[in-house]
Amino acid sequence: MDPNDLSAPGTYGPDDPGGGPYDPATGLREWYRVEPEKLKPTRVERSITDCLHHWNLIELDLQDAGIDVESGVLRSRSWRWLRLRIESLAAEPSSRLHKALLRGV
Structure with missing residues (x-):
């Protein structure tokens, strides 16, 4: 992990998924990385x-x-x-x- 990469997961704590710019006042990022397995649809398409x-x-x-x-x-x-x-x-x-x-x- 590159210590200069502020978008990397875990940069701001163990639960930080990584993502966009971080606002220390709110403790939030502008956007977050989403793990690929969380992108899988939950909707069931069946006949x-x-x-x-x-x-x-x-x-x-x-x-x-x-x-x-x-x-x-x-x-x-x-x-x-x-x-x-x-x-x-x-x-x-x-x-x-x-x-x-x-x-x-």
Whole structure:
């Protein structure tokens, strides 16, 4: 590490990620370096078919949302209605479906 490089990580303390000019009055940099692994998207892009492979998880997530698929509701609703709810589950980080899609299971 070059001691003259004020943009280097750790220059102003062990938690300093490095980056732009440092303001000693505020203790902040103008901008910070971002580690490449933190740039990875967390959004899951999957097809509806990928989602349907996890039907058991969809069923549990829908139950948590108050939709009992065994009640016959799917016979009275359109495919579009179900698809929108499945897409919503896939986008919701706390859902079982979202977590399974992230793991690539």
